[in-house]
Amino acid sequence: MQQVFCDWGTSSLRGYLLDDSKIIQKYSSDLGLLKAQKIGYEKVLDSVLDSFQCEHDIPIYFSGMIGSKQGWAEAPYVPTPVGIEQMKGKTIKPAKNIHIIGGVSHLDGSGNYDVMRGEEVQVFGVLEQEPATSLICLPGSHSKWVKIEAGQIKIFATWMTGELFKALSENTIFSTQLESKEFNHEAFIQGVGFAREHHDLGSSLFKLRIEYLFERSDKHHFYSYLSGFLIASEIREAIGVAKKVSLCGSDSLMNSYALALEVFGVESKQFPSETATIRGIEKICGENNE
Amino acid sequence: MQQVFCDWGTSSLRGYLLDDSKIIQKYSSDLGLLKAQKIGYEKVLDSVLDSFQCEHDIPIYFSGMIGSKQGWAEAPYVPTPVGIEQMKGKTIKPAKNIHIIGGVSHLDGSGNYDVMRGEEVQVFGVLEQEPATSLICLPGSHSKWVKIEAGQIKIFATWMTGELFKALSENTIFSTQLESKEFNHEAFIQGVGFAREHHDLGSSLFKLRIEYLFERSDKHHFYSYLSGFLIASEIREAIGVAKKVSLCGSDSLMNSYALALEVFGVESKQFPSETATIRGIEKICGENNE
Numbered sequence A, B: 001m002q003q004v005f006c007d008w009g010t011s012s013l014r015g016y017l018l019d020d021s022k023i024i025q026k027y028s029s030d031l032g033l034l035k036a037q038k039i040g041y042e043k044v045l046d047s048v049l050d051s052f053q054c055e056h057d058i059p060i061y062f063s064g065m066i067g068s069k070q071g072w073a074e075a076p077y078v079p080t081p082v083g084i085e086q087m088k089g090k091t092i093k094p095a096k097n098i099h100i101i102g103g104v105s106h107l108d109g110s111g112n113y114d115v116m117r118g119e120e121v122q123v124f125g126v127l128e129q130e131p132a133t134s135l136i137c138l139p140g141s142h143s144k145w146v147k148i149e150a151g152q153i154k155i156f157a158t159w160m161t162g163e164l165f166k167a168l169s170e171n172t173i174f175s176t177q178l179e180s181k182e183f184n185h186e187a188f189i190q191g192v193g194f195a196r197e198h199h200d201l202g203s204s205l206f207k208l209r210i211e212y213l214f215e216r217s218d219k220h221h222f223y224s225y226l227s228g229f230l231i232a233s234e235i236r237e238a239i240g241v242a243k244k245v246s247l248c249g250s251d252s253l254m255n256s257y258a259l260a261l262e263v264f265g266v267e268s269k270q271f272p273s274e275t276a277t278i279r280g281i282e283k284i285c286g287e288n289n290e
Helices: A033-039 A041-052 A084-088 A119-129 A161-171 A173-177 A185-197 A201-213 A222-238 A251-263 A273-288 B033-039 B041-052 B084-088 B119-129 B161-171 B173-177 B185-197 B201-213 B222-238 B251-263 B273-285
Strands: A002-008 A013-019 A022-029 A060-063 A092-095 A098-100 A104-107 A113-116 A135-138 A143-149 A152-159 A244-249 A267-272 B002-008 B013-019 B022-029 B060-063 B092-095 B098-100 B104-107 B113-116 B135-138 B143-149 B152-159 B244-249 B267-272
Touching: A002 A041, A002 A273, A013 A041, A013 A273, A022 A041, A033 A041, A060 A273, A084 A119, A084 A273, A104 A152, A113 A152, A113 B201, A119 A135, A119 A143, A119 A244, A119 A267, A119 A273, A152 A222, A152 B201, A161 A173, A161 A222, A161 B161, A161 B201, A173 A201, A173 A222, A185 A201, A185 A222, A185 A251, A201 A222, A201 B113, A201 B152, A201 B161, A201 B201, A201 B222, A222 A251, A222 B201, A244 A251, A244 A273, A251 A267, A267 A273, B002 B041, B002 B273, B013 B041, B013 B273, B022 B041, B033 B041, B060 B273, B084 B119, B084 B273, B104 B152, B113 B152, B119 B135, B119 B143, B119 B244, B119 B267, B119 B273, B152 B222, B161 B173, B161 B222, B173 B201, B173 B222, B185 B201, B185 B222, B185 B251, B201 B222, B222 B251, B244 B251, B244 B273, B251 B267, B267 B273
Parallel strands: A002 A060, A060 A098, A135 A244, A244 A267, B002 B060, B060 B098, B135 B244, B244 B267
Antiparallel strands: A002 A013, A013 A022, A092 A098, A104 A113, A135 A143, A143 A152, B002 B013, B013 B022, B092 B098, B104 B113, B135 B143, B143 B152
8 A cells, every 4th residue: 555654854854655555755855844835835746756657545644743723724732741542542643644743742850841753763763673662762953862761752852962063063152263164073972072171152252262272173073072072962961871872863963963972982883854744754653554 | 650451352342531540531442353353453553642631651452362372472372370469470562652551361181271361351340349259251252251269360251151152143044044143031031941951052042933933932022042051051051050140241241230130149249341341451551661
């Protein structure tokens, strides 16, 4: 049986045509929410289905920001703790053959919320591949760290590391000391080390400027140095006492996080986000299939 | 006797014509280093002197980034601890009537440097007005916190708060939730409170997005909320056990910091940067006057 799965986020749209759980075609574009809402969600979906040359009434499953208030239709947040069963009940159907998976919310002890949309599907996809996982990190613009207990999402928190990296490297004094975006292993590790030995992001940040002024870092390698610093600042705050993490994201980000985690003496295993998304949607929507 | 004092920074140039220590004319423009180095420093200075209609061989004193490697001529950093006497010896003379005051560097226990150029002059200007001061905060793009002992700069550290605020408010997801830049007292205090109760800048930052998503903050007041949050994050890291701070900066920034400090139970007193600059240059260069 054929199905379409889509990970539809804020800035990108990834679609997969599956036949009996096997990917037979892929679609990828920058028609995320920001662009798609101007064109019209139905129209964008039509172009995906056209590219697959499949029937338009095929079962379609969405995860991600497409289920937010600004998306196609709002799929409610499911509060933690969340397992597969809780997720199943919260899928909404804005059209007969379309299913949108809900997000997950977490209320911490201080009365503050955190939320995710799309990552929860990947979390269940990782758990399907590695049921014993107790900590999952999903690096990105808004990195998520997720604690798992008995197959359920128990606690999670978000770091704006990817966005912070972009804003700092492009729109602050750091942009003047940045010549190349090529990855440099040594500079990255040096940045990780710097974040480990200093214990507040705010007070450490300007020291990166000084390192440059005193020629301890240079224009060619500063991009990697800053990346290492910010990723390690996130890890330092998030890792707690854990000694093992499952990573789920793009290959390049997972490699960077794995390198930094190694410096912290933490073991990691990588789960590419594509497979995690597909396995997660299957797991959540498996028995809903039409 | 007439003299010209200039606080010549990266993005602005402020000049004062003094007659027997009294300001008789002021000059202010955006011809900081970034713009001035393209025009030529001598040429820019000529236009300041022309605007004052004074002789061009009048004694002229510069503080700020003009003394950096990228400036007119490099005035060396004076290492901490630094008092007036140490500063006097490090003034350089790129021309017969021109004096550039050196910056100050601090090497911390972990072998990391911090530097300032321009603020040290203001610090001595504040000390001239309030000799008992033991902690001075100079808020700005790169805020400085300076510990004073026996009239000397003993320790200092820099926070990139101003630049971080600009980059975050203009170039991240926060820009979409920001409609007005008008100062809102209540939202500012709410942001201060949020930073006080959360203890890592990195992990708290995304929570400001959630506060907005859950309608605990809104587009009209988010600018003040974010400002309060970032200023309080800086204060929380910098303040230690101090219960009294001297502020030196622009009126609006001093007011914001004073408000936030009040929430922390810290008393503050304000010293406008203009007076501090002039009193500081006089103090450092007083006996050099030609």
